[in-house]
Amino acid sequence: MKAPGGMLLASVELNRTGSVPLYRQLYLQIRQQILAGHLHGGMRLPSTRTLCSELGLSRITILNAFDQLTAEGFLESRTGAGTYVCAEWEGRAAAADEPRKAPRLSSLSQSLLSMRSDHFSGINYTAWNPDCPTSFLPSHAAYDAFPLALWKRLLSRHLRQPTKAMLSYGELMGQQALREAIAGYVYDARGIDCSAQQVVIVSGAQQAFNLLSMLLLDPQDSVWMEDPGHIAARITFQAQGCRVVPLRIDEEGMDVQQGLRECPKARLAFTTPARQHPLGTTMSYARRLELIEWAGRESGWIIEDDCDSEYRYQGRAQPALYAMDQRARVLHVGTFSKVLFPSLRLGYVILPEALVEPFCAMRAVMDRSPATLLQAVTADFMREGYFLGHIRRMRTLYQARQDCLLEKLQQRLGGFIEVKPVAAGMHVIGWLAPELDDAAVASGLSSQQIYTYALSDYCIQRYLPPGLLIGFAGTPEDQAEAKVAALAQALRAMGHRV
DSSP: OOOOHHHHHHHOOOOTTSSSOHHHHHHHHHHHHHHTTSSOTTOBOOOHHHHHHHHTOOHHHHHHHHHHHHHTTSEEEETTTEEEEOGGGTTHHHHHHSOOOOOOOOHHHHHHHHHHHHHHTTOOOTTOOTTSSEEOOTTOOOGGGSOHHHHHHHHHHHHHSOOHHHHSOOOTTOOHHHHHHHHHHHHHHHOOOOOGGGEEEESSHHHHHHHHHHHHOOTTOEEEEEESOOHHHHHHHHHTTOEEEEEEEETTEEOHHHHHHHOTTOSEEEEOOSSOTTTOOOOOHHHHHHHHHHHHHHTOEEEEEOTTTTOBOSSOOOOOHHHHOSSSOEEEEEESTTTTOGGGOOEEEEOOHHHHHHHHHHHHHHOOOSOHHHHHHHHHHHHTTHHHHHHHHHHHHHHHHHHHHHHHHHHHHTTTOBOOOOSBSSEEEEEOOTTSOHHHHHHHHHTTTEEOEEGGGGOSSOOSOOEEEEEOTTOOHHHHHHHHHHHHHHHHHTTOOO
């Protein structure tokens, strides 16, 4: 049997100034080589004298490492013959070289992976760095304008004298103070008259969609879905085994009459009435009544995603669907991801009273409420008046950023992209020529670190012209010209005439 002395000596690297003892480093590296199959069962290790000379270690250091490996079954000492890798590791190299089999996944997991890759196969955002490339992603807010000093002060207030309740698991529905603050806010801002006992805190809107779909839907149930519409919500319903019924968007919002013609017995409708995502249309009052009437008549449910409702720049906001519903068929979902910051991971669901207990039962099985400390800070931020002040400042800021970015886009790319101002939200649609593939354009831009989304990603049926979602909230006015110039340069590099 050939001795592995050269292989072992060449691979050992010791850090003589680190905190890990040398014998421990040697032990770990020999152990790893055996597990990886580089040192086979039955192979003889160099003598302790050779290792002392070549590695510059004392004999006691090497013996300590060998003793530990022997005790764990990696090495064995043969009297008068030296130290060997235990025979049970024979064939380890062959096993290590075998191709790894794909893990066996559940049918649900496989379908989720498939649906996710279908929607985002052309774009990879793993290398995205917020400080480096040009981002027009619509989900990116003005993080530079968030009142961090104020937030830090509120956070420190709770950290200085944390209560037992603050350090415990927290209430299943979420902290009472935050639920009360949310109930007060939606009453004033959205016309929703609810109690804190109807508000449940969740880790963002996506968790709300998942829990609600598990609560209300069975496989094969039909769901009305805006087309184009919320990608992650659609995947949630498809993963639940539901049939998604795409309903087109016109100037009044979701086409309810199309739903009545094609699938009147749908179990649920998902809608973003305050600001349709991604087109930006506001659902008309008449459509809202039609949708609520359908739900009451057919015992259907409506999930109202109050997407970007805080950021309205023109006109008066329509009342929330929940506020108009007299039959308790609407479930209202809100989030703090856009109005505060996404990593806060806080959202809320406002439920009809009859659904509170079953929703909480489902919630108890899935997880607990989000971090109690962050809930407490958010409650203070709302109760002490900072929340509404922050929203007012951000509206003014975003309106100015939208105006500036649209001006620069028109100047540089007016012949390539058609853009119009929006009355609400954080992005505009950049319409492209009909012959272009918006997914290919978005993918090509991302390869040059210019990030945006293709409108076709949001579509189930292709009936709209190609377009790009261009976020303006994260682009300060003094950076707009440079970012648009980078976009124009990237398009020219892709062969487009701009």
